[in-house]
Amino acid sequence: MKTFQRNLLVAAMAAVLAAPAWADAPGGAAAGGTSRAAPVQLLWNARLRDESVDDAAFARNARADTLRLRLGVQARFSEAWSGLLEGAGTASAGNNYNSGANRQTRYPGITDPRGGELNQAWVHFQGGEFGATVGRQELLLDNQRWVGNVGWRQFEQTYDGVALKWKPAADWTINYAWLDRVHRVSGPDAVNPLARERKLDTHLLNVARVHGAQTWVGYAYLHEDRDVPTASTATYGVRWLGNYVAQGNGPGWAAEYARQSDYRNNPASYRANYWLLEPSWTVRGITARLGWEHLGGDGVHALQTPLATLHAFNGWDDQFLATPAGGLDDRYLALGGKFAGGGLVKQFKWNVAYHDFHADTGGRYGSEWDASLGFPLGGGVHALVKLADYRADGFGHNDTKIWLQLEWSGKRDL
Template identity: 45%
Template sequence: MNQATLPLAALIVAALVPSVAQAETDANPDITPYADIRYRLELVDQDGLPEDATASTLRVKAGVKLGEWNGFSALVEGEAIARLGPEDYNDTVNGRTQFPVVADPADVLLNQAYLRWRPDPAIETTVGRQAVNLDNQRWIGSVGWRQNDQTLDAARLTVKPVKGLTADYFYAWRVNRIFGPDSPQGIWRDNDIHGLRVGYDIANIGTLSAYGYWLDIPSAPAASSKTVGVRMAGAHSVGEGGKLLYTAEYARQSDHAANPADFELDYLLLEPGFSASGFTVKAGLERLEGDGTTALQTPLATLHAFNGWADKFLATPANGLRDLYADAAYKFGEGSALKGLTLRVAYHDFDSTRGDISYGSEWNALVAYPLTKQISLLAKFASYDAKELATDTRKAWFQVEAKF
């Protein structure tokens, strides 16, 4: 375990032990252990590097949930990531730069540890190390795809004053990033991060939300920003079993705190779609503006979920990014011998928002199958065809995951 996490872990355990003992005597609350074991083989062939990457890694995440007692509950979760086989990849801390990056360094750490208080069904507060996922995770997410989660040391308050209305505020002082504590950029400390989201569920239409994120990150001043936006996402039934899907979002980002740049940049997302009989089809336009020097960035997002699985746009280019995409999926349903099997394919065309630069295009494909209620299989592929940005890159993942 990383040494910096030991005092926090010890403090939480010391605080919880007498509470649990008392709770068992008074109310017999639920004490639920759990585990999530995930093995993954990741292969990367990237033009411009002398070697191909082969990363064979095992992630074991395990913890205990303490059920509610007098409004209080808690969770403590550890995470261990191990390399199985040769170190034929750049994990971002091993110095093997002749290989492509697979950002899954080996480590043992405290992943989550928080105390939650719910004095009323409409009020919930959470304090400690926690995964925070808001909306589609475009701005705030836990990066669940990588073997190490991104978590926040934060205090969070959620209130639901009336039916359908949710207000969510959090303050974070530390960001535990996917690169792990051995990386110079693995932990962002001494932050002043505020987030506020208000959402309202509109019957038969969807969820309308407004948000603001103020990021003051001394460890990465260029990532400091103020973002204010609005989002609408929903579905509307049409015909027999069909649904019209729609998402629209707009945000404005500007410099904040120690950011040395001076900018005001726009974000736009339009994503119509349709689903019926197991099929889901979507088309989308996502636009992250750039002015040639600075671009709109989303440093706390689950970035792998956006702009292609080859991860060529984890940082928005200075001339911005326009992602025009199509996404189609089919899930086998009841009555099929392949119930639960999901097939998915997507295509992205990438351009700049300034200067008419054609970056490239990408194909993605996925096959996922729930072998049992606890065990799932996944195969995933990405192929990026470069034009005026980066180099041709091909990736493949083969994964098995068990949850207990």
């Protein structure tokens, strides 16, 4: 598989660098769409972040001031072929945090190590209703509960493999991907090599139908981790979404059920259930969500989501990046929307959430408050202020995290 991976990436990079001047850029590897963009484009994303952590388990607080630059060249070779070559680098001011690569274990962890890496290198084919992407790429399926790019961290999670997309009808979409390797957010210099990347033999199938205001999804995720056999799982599930929001008012919902078991090289034998119930209501553009997410566990084994964008679930403090053996019940209330008024104020986005965490088998874990405020500064620059406060009651330690962030994205024709 290592030879396959090397050849696959070399082919992707060579194809991008050899792009003719008349090429056009695709809508994205995951989307498989096309757009009438310039022949060759330079893409960039710069993110400056200050993150501070006050963890009761450590005598010292952590603080990371990091700057991430992601730079790529995207091109169309013909009406059917396109490609992307993209690198990422992170610099940090100071070393008062444990990045996973700097050996500063006396500080709490902030997984934003300094360094550089090849982020994406893919070739994409689009022929009618069928698309295929080969190479190192992002994958974002549904809400990223099972498969995502962990975009919150400075280094994102990408995959070496093949992704196929077919639309047999206007309201049907079939996605299939085979993954050979996952490159993780700890970066290429992490002390633990398993935190850098893992060898896989993973098959992902996701079938979706959109009809009016409703979406139905069925999926089968057969994940074999060749480096960590206990992470190999087979997950089958269904998802149902809908909303009847009109003129800023109305109901919505999300419901999902999945069953997970051991798979292939996993030495364990277990079964675990997953479900999500999330009714919502929007009034004057402000949405309230009442949620119950259940990740089953029996005290020995628990349902896991190793390829997910985990920061987006079960609180922003990241207490539950791995599901405890006793499982997890996350019952939450969230409010979010935009401020009323005109001008710049109406572009301010805010969110507030409260989580109550319990074990599936056992007692209470703790609770958490989350809050964020995001707003544009013009010229493609966005600002974000974000807070997470976890109070332990049987699991982990009291922990508070604060983020201040500026992000600038753009593209330029070449």
